[in-house]
Amino acid sequence: MGYKRSRDEAMVEVKTEQPASPYIPMFEGFRKELDEHHDRREKIIKASRDITASSKKMQVASIKHRVRSLGQPVPQFVNKNNTQYWETIDKQYKSIAADVQGLNAYRYERNITGGNQEFMESLTFQHYLETQTLISYDESKSRIAAMSGEGGPVLLSPEDFILGVFDLIGELMRFSITSMAMNGKLPAGKPKKYKNEKKDAEDEQAGDKMDVDEEAPAASETQQPRIVLSDLREIRLRLEMFEPPPGSKFADEVEKKMRVMRECVDKVEKALYSLTVRGKERPKGWMPEATEGRRAEVESY
Numbered sequence: 001m002g003y004k005r006s007r008d009e010a011m012v013e014v015k016t017e018q019p020a021s022p023y024i025p026m027f028e029g030f031r032k033e034l035d036e037h038h039d040r041r042e043k044i045i046k047a048s049r050d051i052t053a054s055s056k057k058m059q060v061a062s063i064k065h066r067v068r069s070l071g072q073p074v075p076q077f078v079n080k081n082n083t084q085y086w087e088t089i090d091k092q093y094k095s096i097a098a099d100v101q102g103l104n105a106y107r108y109e110r111n112i113t114g115g116n117q118e119f120m121e122s123l124t125f126q127h128y129l130e131t132q133t134l135i136s137y138d139e140s141k142s143r144i145a146a147m148s149g150e151g152g153p154v155l156l157s158p159e160d161f162i163l164g165v166f167d168l169i170g171e172l173m174r175f176s177i178t179s180m181a182m183n184g185k186l187p188a189g190k191p192k193k194y195k196n197e198k199k200d201a202e203d204e205q206a207g208d209k210m211d212v213d214e215e216a217p218a219a220s221e222t223q224q225p226r227i228v229l230s231d232l233r234e235i236r237l238r239l240e241m242f243e244p245p246p247g248s249k250f251a252d253e254v255e256k257k258m259r260v261m262r263e264c265v266d267k268v269e270k271a272l273y274s275l276t277v278r279g280k281e282r283p284k285g286w287m288p289e290a291t292e293g294r295r296a297e298v299e300s301y
Contacts, residue, residue, distance in 0.1 A: 047092040051115030054085040055122035071132040071189035097151025105155040120164025166257035173264035189225040
């Protein structure tokens, strides 16, 4: 027994005297880096979800609060209601700005893409309501960079911008259908006045005009306002000309959104056709009731 006890004690002493492996500190460093990576990734995913949720709420608020006109500032009460959502988006971009700089901008690109796309949909939608134009990629990138704060600009990839424009078509479809159901017409911008380019030349040759020219009516100086369907068709045409790199994940997403985009434009066309053709069958001054089929049919889109 004494021999066995002394042998065990000797083995314990040998074990305690063995030097630590030189690889242990290296693997501990790897573990620390992986823990930081997972924590950073979860932080970015949460921020992306919050940006997505706030962006959706801004879009709903713009339609719910009956923004029905184009080419003019959004009503003050709508901006006031959306202030809380803008603050949330601004806060979330600032919170992750330092974590997505350098190579990390591409490392976590798939984790922030959902928030970027939804924010682009909201930003382009509000910009369209106010100006009846499509916001540019450079301006969109600058807006996110300004919201990123001192941590550095959060990357907005061209892919996220384009996919956000695809989503904009769906939002414009809902905006158009709701406006037709509520107001009985498709939203349009304001008439624009333009200057006749030949006016100056005609003034110079006024002495050479014949009497028949003087009696001719002046050309109209008012340009007919563009309706939202014309803009939808124009955007559809531009997007159909776009060719993403074949075989990429981006190409698969474009293919899916392209199909949905075409369906959205078709719905607006059919709704306007129904409103125009069937609307003539209604008596003058007729307004749809909230429970009538036409409104239900239109709002079902």
